[in-house]
Amino acid sequence: MRLMNAHIGTSLGLNGARLNLRAGAALSGVGLAVNGGVWCMEGFAVTGEIRLVGARLDANLCLTGAGLRNEDGPCLTLDRASIGSLKASGVTVVVGRISFVGTTVGGGFLLEGAHLDNGRDTCLLVGRSTLRGPLRLRYLRARGEVCVGNSRISGRVLLGDAVLDNPGAVALRFTRNEVGSDVVCGGMTAHGEVRFVYTQITLGLDLEGAVLANPGGAALDARGLQAAELALLPGRDVDGAFILEHVRVGLLRDDPGRWPSSAACNGLTYAVLELRCCARERVRWLSGEEFHPQPYGQLAASYVAGGQHDEARVVVCAKERRRQRDRALLGWVWGLLQDVTVGFGYKSWRAAS
Numbered sequence: 001m002r003l004m005n006a007h008i009g010t011s012l013g014l015n016g017a018r019l020n021l022r023a024g025a026a027l028s029g030v031g032l033a034v035n036g037g038v039w040c041m042e043g044f045a046v047t048g049e050i051r052l053v054g055a056r057l058d059a060n061l062c063l064t065g066a067g068l069r070n071e072d073g074p075c076l077t078l079d080r081a082s083i084g085s086l087k088a089s090g091v092t093v094v095v096g097r098i099s100f101v102g103t104t105v106g107g108g109f110l111l112e113g114a115h116l117d118n119g120r121d122t123c124l125l126v127g128r129s130t131l132r133g134p135l136r137l138r139y140l141r142a143r144g145e146v147c148v149g150n151s152r153i154s155g156r157v158l159l160g161d162a163v164l165d166n167p168g169a170v171a172l173r174f175t176r177n178e179v180g181s182d183v184v185c186g187g188m189t190a191h192g193e194v195r196f197v198y199t200q201i202t203l204g205l206d207l208e209g210a211v212l213a214n215p216g217g218a219a220l221d222a223r224g225l226q227a228a229e230l231a232l233l234p235g236r237d238v239d240g241a242f243i244l245e246h247v248r249v250g251l252l253r254d255d256p257g258r259w260p261s262s263a264a265c266n267g268l269t270y271a272v273l274e275l276r277c278c279a280r281e282r283v284r285w286l287s288g289e290e291f292h293p294q295p296y297g298q299l300a301a302s303y304v305a306g307g308q309h310d311e312a313r314v315v316v317c318a319k320e321r322r323r324q325r326d327r328a329l330l331g332w333v334w335g336l337l338q339d340v341t342v343g344f345g346y347k348s349w350r351a352a353s
Contacts, residue, residue, distance in 0.1 A: 011036030021048035166192035204229030
């Protein structure tokens with residue numbers, strides 16, 4: 001079915017249509033322009049590719065409940081297209097990739113409750129795109145990589161209760177994006193690595209209740225993330241490491257008891273830290289990684305800002321003990337003596353006793 005460079009003044013209705021072309025584009029609308037809505041629902045099913053590269057769809061593209069399949073490549077390609085809004089809740093992709101590269105979406109981008117399956121490959125690709133509304137991926141079920149990169153999203157990004165399954169690889173690659181609102185991943189389950197690398201979020205990144213599992217690798221890589229708030233409160237024991245290097249947040253909400261055994265925090269900065277708990281629990285963050293003084297200094301400064309000077313001294317002493325571990329034997333002995341006598345100079349009152 002070819003509609004290349006066609007201009008439709010009202011709407012295009014394909015409800016209930018079934019298109020089958022096992023090799024190539026079953027529906028080709030390169031350069032298609034539609035002033036009204038494009039309706040592909042009520043049992044709409046395609047074997048082959050829907051190719052709408054460079055299309056201009058002024059109103060809705062509606063794929064609610066549609067079934068898509070293409071074993072030879074993308075099942076839906078909207079690269080360099082302009083769309084009023086995408087409504088694809090409940091869409092099922094048996095095999096294939098949905099591709100939005102260089103695409104502009106004027107309203108919402110809805111894939112709530114969708115089932116995407118592309119084996120070990122990328123099942124959803126959004127790259128270098130502009131979304132002027134929310135990106136709604138709640139209850140998404142994805143097998144393969146979900147990739148959103150180098151894009152601008154003015155609304156909320158909702159991944160609540162999504163299940164992303166790509167074990168041993170990247171399950172969610174959300175990198176180098178600018179988000180004008182917040183990113184909510186409450187209740188999300190990810191089998192594979194979750195990345196928020198070099199992303200700027202105007203409000204917060206919420207990982208409360210998220211299940212993160214990537215055995216032997218990074219469960220969460222957020223290097224270079226900038227956000228007003230980070231809620232690092234996963235739902236149960238994290239299987240994998242945290243990489244939080246050079247993360248900058250205003251408010252860090254976390255629970256040290258939910259942190260993994262390995263966390264790289266060099267360059268992590270925050271203005272306010274919650275929950276407040278004893279420093280001995282907090283320094284467990286830092287005990288498993290390569291020694292860097294900055295995370296200890298940041299944590300001590302947080303306690304000082306809250307008026308908890310005794311807790312700050314605990315952190316500073318822990319930093320000095322960690323520093324001594326890497327020194328030669330004579331230096332280590334001298335450091336041990338400093339620790340038990342005057343607490344590296346932070347407990348000088350001991351000398352008088």
